[in-house]
Amino acid sequence: MAASALISIKTNDDKIEIVNQLLLPHITEYVEIDIIQDAHDAIKTMKIRGAPAIASLASLTFAQYLSRALRQEPLPDYFSSGGALKAHVQPLLDYLYTARPTAVNLGNATHRLTKKLDDAIAANEDARTIAQSLIEEGKLIAGEDVGRNKAMAKWGGDWLVSRVQPSTGKTLNVLTVCNTGSLATSGYGTALGLITYLHEVGQLDKAYFTQTAPYHQGSRLTALELKTLQIPSVMICDTMVGSLFQHHNIHAVAVGADRIAKNGDTANKIGTYNAAVLAARHKIPFIVVAPISTVDLNIDSGDQIPIEHRPPLEACLVRGAIYPQPSEGKVEQAQVMLTPFGLDGIYNPSFDVTPAELITAIVTEKGVAVKKDGENFFDLTPIV
Incomplete structure (x- = not known):
């Protein structure tokens, strides 16, 4: 390749960042994804977009959540058994799935993690082992994409x-x-x-x-x-x-x-x-x-x-840098409405x-x- 490609998701140990695509191409700003709700919001508001990318983000955030939980002392109560772990994390997977209904990759990722969870419970694995396998699976889902x-x-x-x-x-x-x-x-x-x-x-x-x-x-x-x-x-x-x-x-x-x-x-x-x-x-x-x-x-x-x-208002708005192009330095952006107010329908x-x-x-x-x-x-x- 003649140049390095752009990166939608950056990970470093326990830290996940995404480029805020709402501000591109004029401003490159990375947003930290710290909790499950951050990932849901980023997917729903289209800070990150693209069916494979949103599946990767959801999987990585879920893995991050479990990694942090395993480091807590004492361990949270939901590590008492595989069933208790499922009762706690299944709603999180279901919640992530609601962020974008059309993109099947997101559903496939959450269903794949659910199957991993269910298979491990059926095999009578302990909750710690199950959580670790879910972490590995979440990272694997994201890592498979480039190849x-x-x-x-x-x-x-x-x-x-x-x-x-x-x-x-x-x-x-x-x-x-x-x-x-x-x-x-x-x-x-x-x-x-x-x-x-x-x-x-x-x-x-x-x-x-x-x-x-x-x-x-x-x-x-x-x-x-x-x-x-x-x-x-x-x-x-x-x-x-x-x-x-x-x-x-x-x-x-x-x-x-x-x-x-x-x-x-x-x-x-x-x-x-x-x-x-x-x-x-x-x-x-x-x-x-x-x-x-x-x-x-x-x-x-x-x-x-x-x-x-999408929300009707989105069809009426455009966002971008103010023209003429500014000299080197801060880029000024604006969002303006293109249509009359009070339309009968959108x-x-x-x-x-x-x-x-x-x-x-x-x-x-x-x-x-x-x-x-x-x-x-x-x-x-x-x-x-």
Whole structure:
């Protein structure tokens, strides 16, 4: 890589810090996560975002909580038995899960920790041993992310190169939606990881990314990440995707996912469905890049994916640095309202669902899935 990637979560012994993504790209401020409630607030208010990143933060914070508890003298009463430990910590896991309902990674992380807890109780392990195994599992959940991101980026990147078969290097132009880089994961990224991989192997010409809406941080974070990595890039408004496809040679659209149903229907940041419809019209491959933990085989289709709606006021506000750009020194920021007061209603979903029929390929760390000829759904069995 030409430069060091940004870091969403920093850990040092017992200390956890996250970069406050609400202030990026103009101000880089790390916020300490000291208690379970801090993690819940950071996830819910979107100080941290990206399905893999929020799962990592929840797992690390839970591990931090238990590590501190084990150092207390005397030990808290809930270490008297495995059952007492479960009665105390299960509500904490359930509470963390409520922070973001659409992103399945968070639920998978909390369910994985619950299963670890239940299996240890069934094996008659003592509460101390159970707590230590939960700490290790929490750290493992966060630590797995970078390696699998690099694996899926290579799978997807190589698949695209094989499909396009460019005759020269620095040829491919790829559009992405929202942020799926190191700020949305524990490192490297999913869809943005694919773009980074193409850049590293000398196949990328430009990365295009959409400004989904004034209040969503995704495009601004993507701009910051691509600039940091020194990857040539172009930002466009989401209403201009059709024009881009008409007048520029775009070889693929690569997006992340917050939840993928059994049939391949995919929930992702609002605006993804728009891009998929336009990509299909222009016969541009549409690639979903996400870890196995994002695939939810318990739901048959996207109709069953819960869609989070953000507070209506968020759709009316924009936050940023005051223009013209200040000279070196303190950056002054402001938040302003773009709409009239007293509107009759505001429709403000955070996500939309792209049907499997509009998706060309789904990539996980285990490989690439494509639909069989004539079918509008995926068999995800080989890649989960």
